[in-house]
Amino acid sequence: xxxxxxxxxxxxxxxxxxxxxxxxxxxxxxxxxxxxxxxxxxxxxxxxxxxxxxxxxxxxxxxxxxxxxxxxxxxxxxxxxxxxxxxxxxxxxxxxxxxxxxxxxxxxxxxxxxxxxxxxxxxxxxxxxxxxxxxxxxxxxxxxxxxxxxxxxxxxxxxxxxxxxxxxxxxxxxxxxxxxxxxxxxxxxxxxxxxxxxxxxxxxxxxxxxxxxxxxxxxxxxxxxxxxxxxxxxxxxxxxxxxxxxxxxxxxxxxxxxxxxxxxxxxxxxxxxxxxxxxxxxxxx
Numbered sequence: 001x002x003x004x005x006x007x008x009x010x011x012x013x014x015x016x017x018x019x020x021x022x023x024x025x026x027x028x029x030x031x032x033x034x035x036x037x038x039x040x041x042x043x044x045x046x047x048x049x050x051x052x053x054x055x056x057x058x059x060x061x062x063x064x065x066x067x068x069x070x071x072x073x074x075x076x077x078x079x080x081x082x083x084x085x086x087x088x089x090x091x092x093x094x095x096x097x098x099x100x101x102x103x104x105x106x107x108x109x110x111x112x113x114x115x116x117x118x119x120x121x122x123x124x125x126x127x128x129x130x131x132x133x134x135x136x137x138x139x140x141x142x143x144x145x146x147x148x149x150x151x152x153x154x155x156x157x158x159x160x161x162x163x164x165x166x167x168x169x170x171x172x173x174x175x176x177x178x179x180x181x182x183x184x185x186x187x188x189x190x191x192x193x194x195x196x197x198x199x200x201x202x203x204x205x206x207x208x209x210x211x212x213x214x215x216x217x218x219x220x221x222x223x224x225x226x227x228x229x230x231x232x233x234x235x236x237x238x239x240x241x242x243x244x245x246x247x248x249x250x251x252x253x254x255x256x257x258x259x260x261x262x263x264x265x266x267x268x269x270x271x272x273x274x275x276x277x278x279x280x281x282x283x284x285x
Contacts, residue, residue, distance in 0.1 A: 001189060003167045004151065006196075008160075015149050033146040038067060041139030048131035051216070058121060059131070066113045070106040077105025081248030081255055102248065103140060104259050110136075126223030126274060130216075133229035134209060140233075141205040147198040155195025155243035157182045164196040173246040195243045204236035223274035231267025234260040 005012035018026045042063050046056040078100050079086045079093055086093050114132065118125045147153035152172035154164065157179045168175070168183065168190040175192060184191040211232070212225055219225060238260035241247060247254035 001187065003170050004148075005165050005186075005191075006163065007165060007184075007193070008163060015151075017149060029149040030146040033149065034143050037139040037142035037146075038063075040142055041135040041137075043135075044138040045131055045135030048134050052127055052131050054123065054127070054131065058123065062114070062117050062128075065117065066110050069109045069113050071101065073109025074101035074103065074106035077102040077108070078248070081250070102256070103143075104256060107136070124222050126221075126226060129223055129226030130219070131225075133226045134212060137205045137209040137212070137229065137233075141202045141209070144198045144202040144205070148196070153198050153244060153246060155197045155240075156245055157193055158195045159193070160195070162196055162199065163193050164199075165191040165193050168192050176245050179245070194245075197240050197244050200243070201236065201240050204240065205233070208232040208236065221274040221277050224271055227267045227270035227274060229267075230263050231271065234263030234267060238264070 002012035002014050004015060015029070017028055017030065019029045019032055020027050042060065045059045045063065049056040049059045075093075081102075082100075110132075114128060115125060117123075118128050144153075150172055151166050151170055154166070154171075156176055159182075165184055165186075171192055179192050179194060182193055184193050208229065212228060215228065216225060238257050241254050241256045241260065244254075247256065249255060250258060
């Protein structure tokens with residue numbers, strides 16, 4: 001009996017969140033997938049560093065430092081918007097093994113680290129941002145499948161081509177009345193049928209990466225790629241977040257949608273400024 005299937009695509013999956021046990025400690029697929037995303041993102045950053053004429057070792061050194069702060073930032077962002085729960089369960093704040101991080105928190109933390117790092121290493125911040133944007137998209141596209149194996153970060157009910165069915169009792173978060181009104185029965189087992197928003201976002205990230213790589217050879221100033229990333233990701237995230245049923249909320253408004261709007265504004269202004277400046281200074285190697 002599959003615990004996830006896609007009725008209109010003919011796909012089914014039986015997933016155990018635990019990949020294996022090592023010395024009595026469970027190792028989760030979520031962590032494996034996120035780690036894979038980090039390594040693939042690092043590989044993309046190293047490649048783009050060569051394109052920019054920057055020593056790839058500087059990028060790897062940055063990533064070694066940044067990974068820690070990105071994870072901390074992602075967790076702080078998530079916990080902050082779930083404080084009603086975590087204030088009563090303080091011992092769970094540092095438990096990342098089953099999820100509970102927010103990509104916007106990781107991005108904000110990474111930008112702060114990048115500002116400090118590039119200043120110390122005398123690297124053009126915006127040039128560094130351009131190559132980092134491509135790596136971020138690779139990492140995000142892969143990392144979203146961690147939500148898939150955790151059966152979380154899904155949307156409301158849908159009857160579309162990409163509808164995803166999850167065993168009701170294994171679904172990770174609160175079910176809306178719309179979902180509960182459209183329960184699917186398969187061999188006597190109840191399934192919810194929802195938007196696979198993890199898939200939407202991963203696909204959006206891949207499309208955005210392709211578009212940025214196409215534009216890369218036409219860029220006139222450092223920072224254009226980074227701000228196009230901020231702009232493009234904000235647009236996609238605003239739409240996808242509106243479908244999800246597990247939003248982090250601020251006064252009844254999804255926090256990520258607010259950040260997405262701010263991202264779009266920053267992306268547009270930043271791109272225009274970088275395009276006009278034509279900051280083609282020689283790269284630091």
